[in-house]
Amino acid sequence: xxxxxxxxxxxxxxxxxxxxxxxxxxxxxxxxxxxxxxxxxxxxxxxxxxxxxxxxxxxxxxxxxxxxxxxxxxxxxxxxxxxxxxxxxxxxxxxxxxxxxxxxxxxxxxxxxxxxxxxxxxxxxxxxxxxxxxxxxxxxxxxxxxxxxxxxxxxxxxxxxxxxxxxxxxxxxxxxxxxxxxxxxxxxxxxxxxxxxxxxxxxxxxxxxxxxxxxxxxxxxxxxxxxxxxxxxxxxxxxxxxxxxxxxxxxxxxxxxx
Numbered sequence: 685x686x687x688x689x690x691x692x693x694x695x696x697x698x699x700x701x702x703x704x705x706x707x708x709x710x711x712x713x714x715x716x717x718x719x720x721x722x723x724x725x726x727x728x729x730x731x732x733x734x735x736x737x738x739x740x741x742x743x744x745x746x747x748x749x750x751x752x753x754x755x756x757x758x759x760x761x762x763x764x765x766x767x768x769x770x771x772x773x774x775x776x777x778x779x780x781x782x783x784x785x786x787x788x789x790x791x792x793x794x795x796x797x798x799x800x801x802x803x804x805x806x807x808x809x810x811x812x813x814x815x816x817x818x819x820x821x822x823x824x825x826x827x828x829x830x831x832x833x834x835x836x837x838x839x840x841x842x843x844x845x846x847x848x849x850x851x852x853x854x855x856x857x858x859x860x861x862x863x864x865x866x867x868x869x870x871x872x873x874x875x876x877x878x879x880x881x882x883x884x885x886x887x888x889x890x891x892x893x894x895x896x897x898x899x900x901x902x903x904x905x906x907x908x909x910x911x912x913x914x915x916x917x918x919x920x921x922x923x924x925x926x927x928x929x930x931x932x933x934x935x936x937x938x939x940x941x942x
Contacts, residue, residue: 704921707914707917707918707921708918710911710914711914711915711918712911712912712914712915715915716915719912719915719916720915720916720919724892724896724901725898725901725915725916727892727893727896728892728896728897728898728900728901728916729898729916729919731809731812731893731894731895731896731897731898732878732897732898732899732920733878735809735812735813735816735877735897736816736874736877736878737874738813739813739816739817739820739873739877740820740870740873740874740877742813742817742821743817743820743821743823743824743870743873743877744824744870744873746821747821747824747825747828747869747873748824748828748859748866750769750825751824751825751826751827751828751829751832752828752829752832752854752858754766754769754825754829755828755829755830755832755833756832756837769821769822769825770822770825770826771822772818772819772821772822773822773823773826776882777819777880777881777882777883777886778882778883778886780815780818780819780882780883780886781815781882781883781884781885781886781887782886782887784806784811784814784815784818784883784886784887785806785886785887788805788806788811788814788887789805789806789887790804790806792806806887806888807887807888807889807891807895808888808894808895809888809894809895811884811887811888811889811895812884812888812895812897814887815880815883815884815886815887815888816876816877816880816883816884817877818883819876819877819880819883820872820873820874820876820877820880821873823869823872823873823876824866824869824870824872824873825869826869827865827866827868827869827872828862828865828866828869830865831861831862831864831865831866832858832862835858835861835862839857839858839861840853840857840858843856843857871927871928871930874927875924875927875928878898878920878923878924879899879920879924880897880899881897881899881900881903884897884899884900885900885903890904898916898919898920899920901916902916902917902920
């Protein structure tokens with residue numbers, strides 16, 4: 685590697701590493717435990733973890749079939765649908781929240797019919813899950829789709845010649861081959877859901893104990909006292925770091941075994 689590449693890499697590393705370290709150095713350690721164990725912080729963190737886990741499961745159930753279909757078909761319709769599915773990757777979260785609101789809100793194109801049936805989604809915990817799924821699903825799809833494209837169809841064709849049906853081939857051949865990428869996609873989806881803010885506050889609101897997730901609680905605290913928002917922020921940093929390091933280590937072990 686040329687020497688200048690290390691210089692630019694160092695700048696990039698510093699840009700990512702220094703801000704979390706700044707939180708660490710500026711944290712009010714004398715009140716840290718009291719702040720992160722307060723009822724409001726615990727409720728927000730608990731809601732974030734539960735809703736992020738639920739949205740990750742939804743991403744798994746609907747995202748894997750989407751990823752496999754996108755990888756195995758290349759028609760115009762599939763390309764258009766793929767672009768629309770990946771749109772939340774670049775779409776401002778607040779815009780996504782507005783789109784969800786005008787879809788599932790009481791006056792939305794779907795929500796008005798649900799409201800007539802006695803079902804309201806907007807500004808409920810279900811809205812939090814939908815908002816998180818909306819922004820997190822593309823991360824799983826793009827991770828699994830790329831892996832499915834790389835492994836190709838050779839092993840699936842062999843399984844078919846041995847009498848395995850499409851479902852058995854998917855479960856016993858395709859998914860095991862892309863397991864590391866699937867795990868990485870799940871982690872990315874969970875982390876994105878855990879940190880979701882814009883779509884959540886627009887579509888679900890900020891009701892403590894109902895829709896106020898940890899990012900929303902951090903935002904409310906930062907408005908009145910920025911330093912009071914640091915402890916809960918550090919908790920999210922630690923959770924994200926543990927998840928990322930864990931899946932990275934697992935992928936390396938799996939890759940070595942293969």
